[in-house]
Amino acid sequence: MSMAEPDPRPQRDATRTRAAILHAAQQAFSAKGYTDTGVRDITAAAGVNPALVSRYFGSKEKLYEAALSQLLNAELVLGFPRARFGEAVVRMLLAPAPQQRNPLPMMLLASADPTARAITERLLTELFLEPMARWYGPERGAEKAACFSLLASGLTLYRQIYPLAALEGGLSDETRGWLAGAFQSLID
Amino acid sequence: MSMAEPDPRPQRDATRTRAAILHAAQQAFSAKGYTDTGVRDITAAAGVNPALVSRYFGSKEKLYEAALSQLLNAELVLGFPRARFGEAVVRMLLAPAPQQRNPLPMMLLASADPTARAITERLLTELFLEPMARWYGPERGAEKAACFSLLASGLTLYRQIYPLAALEGGLSDETRGWLAGAFQSLID
DNA sequence: ATGATATGTATACCGCTGTTTACTTAAGGG
DNA sequence: CCCTTAAGTAAACAGCGGTATACATATCAT
Structure with a gap:
């Protein structure tokens, strides 16, 4: 040895x-x-x-802010090709180990405490929603970014917080298509 | 007097x-x-x-269970007409005072504590997801019910928990249509 | 009216939480 | 080599949480 x-x-x-x-x-x-x-x-x-x-x-509060702000980053999503945007997002959100470096669970679970909620809301707006709204463009960009977050957070909620068997591995092609279509139709 | x-x-x-x-x-x-x-x-x-x-x-735990189970009820949604289902759901979720007797905020905010989360998951499945899956029918009913909850919870999250101005009153007809279409396309 | 019981109250307990204080020890330049 | 300073530790504090206990009082049948 x-x-x-x-x-x-x-x-x-x-x-x-x-x-x-x-x-x-x-x-x-x-x-x-x-x-x-x-x-x-x-x-x-x-x-x-x-x-x-x-x-x-x-x-503890400042630690939470530091922890979340390091995770909140719009760059990954904003780099996806616009033509196949829906598919790429769904593939990312349905990846086998999505909990790695994903800010969404942290946001969802922090929504209870008022202090943490206020911090989360501010960081989410500054670091994600506003960049994404600009990415979508001047025409209803903010609404589209909100709808994107709505879909992504809802999916994460029922995959990681209240895990539903219906959304696990064997998700049917039809449902995957429905999800991808919902994301894609925010662009087209 | x-x-x-x-x-x-x-x-x-x-x-x-x-x-x-x-x-x-x-x-x-x-x-x-x-x-x-x-x-x-x-x-x-x-x-x-x-x-x-x-x-x-x-x-306190039992009180939470009693409080949530009284609120969780699929009947209202399941009574909407199938032909105009998306419109009806969006009108309900975008109503001016949605916080009245709506179980969704309670579910979203309770997701942090493990005990409350377990209770919520059980009640949600028994009292909402399973009835709704039956309502959707045998063909991917569970997946459709999950997608419905995903949309409704996401919308509630960004209307009541992290209120986004983009989803408030003056929501454009296009975005309303996108939401209604997403709900409706789970049926068609 | 009166006693038994259902209903509501006052209080204390014990464990946990974020933070502060005073202290100990390792690191690295002079 | 030493000694100043950065890094880490141990312990305690003050407050709050859910809950149990012992007690007080309104209600109702007899």
Whole structure:
């Protein structure tokens, strides 16, 4: 057997610790929501001390804001080809492991607490809805972006929060087509 | 001025008190969700003592179950005419005061707490999705019911939880038509 | 009227939560 | 090598949560 390689990394690394907290927070908030996730849950998963949340983020609330804003990013969706937009979106949302780096569960589960809801609403508007409205164009862009979010959030709700067997793996081609058509018809 | 009519009702009325708690619970759970609604909030709104929740419902959890199951009812939607189903649903969901006796906000906000989520999932399936799947018919009825809920929940999410100006009153005829068409195309 | 019971009240308990404080220890430049 | 500073720790605080307990009082049959 081999001797353990001496790790050149210092045992104390502020940036690494901060990132570990942020990652654990994203996982926990996406699984149990804002209120039902305790600071001690997050720090235990990250393997650090609970007091470090206050040190690195100021408060649980600020940590939530940092965690969500890192996840909310319109670029991925906005890069899909317009001609096959519906198909691409449905393929993404129906991917086998969609919970990875997806801000939607976090948003849905954070909607209960008023503080987290206000933060979520602001970030969602600034980082997603407004860019997407511009992408759709001047003609009812905001309404189209809202309808897009409505579809995507509803689908995520019944795939990850209240998982329905009807929307799992063996989804029929007809229903996939209905979903893709709904997304696509926002463009055409 | 007139003398106050002597109220023939007794000051202590168990059924009336129980109903007051149930109603206050529906309002509070629909506004702040399961975790962020305290038993003391509910009983204060109902004007009764906090201990009465345990007496009449056993626990906060049972109260939530009673509150939601009274609201979850597929009959209204299932009575709409099939030919103009999409229009009727959109008119209902876009009504000026939709928060009255609408189970959707309560469901959306309760999705954070694992206990409440489990209760909600069970009631939603038994009281809504299964009847609706039968209503749609044997051909992909469950998938259609899921798509219906997906649309309705998404729309409610961005009308009541994260209220978007784009979905408020002055919604364009085109977008209304898109919504109605999405609902209708689940039937045709 | 009177006692039994249903109804409602006051209060305390215990566990959990976010945050602060004072302290300990590792890191790295002089 | 040492000593200043950054990084991390341990413990406690203050408040709130759901619930159980012991108590008070209105209601109704007898």
